[in-house]
Amino acid sequence: MxxxxxxxxxxxxxxxxxxxxxxxxxxxxxFQTITIDGNTSDWAGIAPAYTDEDGVNNPSGVDFQNVYLANDANYLYIRITLMQPADAITPGNTYIWLDNDNNPTTGFQPFGNPNFGSSLMIIGDQAYQEAGGGFNEGTLTGATVAYGAAAIPGTDFEFRIARSVTGVSGAFAGVPLLDSSTIEVQLGTDSGTGDSLPSWSNYGALSYTFAPVPEPTSVALAGLGLLFFVGRWRHVRNNF
Ligand SMILES: [Ca+2]
Ligand SMILES: [Ca+2]
Ligand SMILES: [Ca+2]
CATH class of the missing domain: 1.20.5 (Single alpha-helices involved in coiled-coils or other helix-helix interfaces)
Structure with a gap:
């Protein structure tokens, strides 16, 4: 047919x-709360969000294998595994770009790639505003970025960034930079000659839709109701 x-x-x-x-x-x-401690056992059961599709491009440094993504109510969590042990933390070695408006024409385009327009960038334990199109429009003081690694150089790194992060300068001062239900994620190493994930020709191919915060279960609600009832009963008893 x-x-x-x-x-x-x-x-x-x-x-x-x-x-x-x-x-x-x-x-x-x-939906998962991850402890940023360098132990990635708390990522068990979470499938890679994106896997290397072009082999080793940066044999002497950071070369991405997989990226994993998760979130809870307060943070976006990012885990990166590498093809070979390297230092993914020292500034310049690894960039994590997040696009909050899913629009490649707004924000900073890494190495001029037209397929990705970043709202903010994570380097090590800091994040920087890029929503206005600049590489560094100011340190995002409310980002509370943290990273963990069992070893540096190593092959397994976990990061977090606050979902409540807001811009710090220009038209984006006070504007939420990570509040969309779906964002795009792009990893890269220093200069266009290193490695990236997704690869250079696939920039913009990795989206993440935040998992909703689970509703309280009926059992939990019943428990809260019971606590309230006991509290009221004690109040009544003590005042009798
Ligand atoms: Ca952990
Ligand atoms: Ca690669
Ligand atoms: Ca954008």
């Missing part, structure tokens, strides 16, 4: 839904 363009679109949509069901984290985020 020959398919029409409309049928092809429908089949594509169905396949996408099926793939999301299988892959999970590639389409919807993972």
């Amino acid at each position: 020959k398919t029409t363009p409309t049928q092809t679109l429908k089949i594509g949509a169905i396949l996408t839904v099926v793939m999301c069901g299988v892959v999970g984290s590639a389409c919807a985020g993972t």
Whole structure:
């Protein structure tokens, strides 16, 4: 049977839904609180959000293998694994770019790549505003970035950044920089000659949709109700 363009679109949509069901984290985020301590056992069960697709490009330094993403109500968590031990923390070795408006024409374009426009950048334990198009428009003091690594040089790094981070300068002073339900994520090393994930030709290919904060369960709500009742009863008893 020959398919029409409309049928092809429908089949594509169905396949996408099926793939999301299988892959999970590639389409919807993972709700998980991660402790930033260098021990990545708390990432168990979370599938990579993106895997290297072009081999080793930076054999003597940082070369990305996988990136994993998760969130809770307060933080976005980012785990990076490398092809070989390296120092992903020293400024200049690794950049983590986040695009809050999913628009490649706004914000800073890493190394001039037209397919990604960053709102902010993480380097080590700091983050910097880029929403206005500059490389560094000011240190984001409310970002509370932290990183963890079992060893440096090493192959496994975890980071966090506060979802409540706001801009610090120009038109973005006080403006939320990580409040969208879906953001784009891009990793890179210093200069265009190093490595990146997604690769240079796939900049902008990695999106992350924040997992919703779970609703309190009925059991938890019942427990809260019981606590309230006991508290009231004690109040009444003590005042009798
Ligand atoms: Ca950890
Ligand atoms: Ca690579
Ligand atoms: Ca943008």
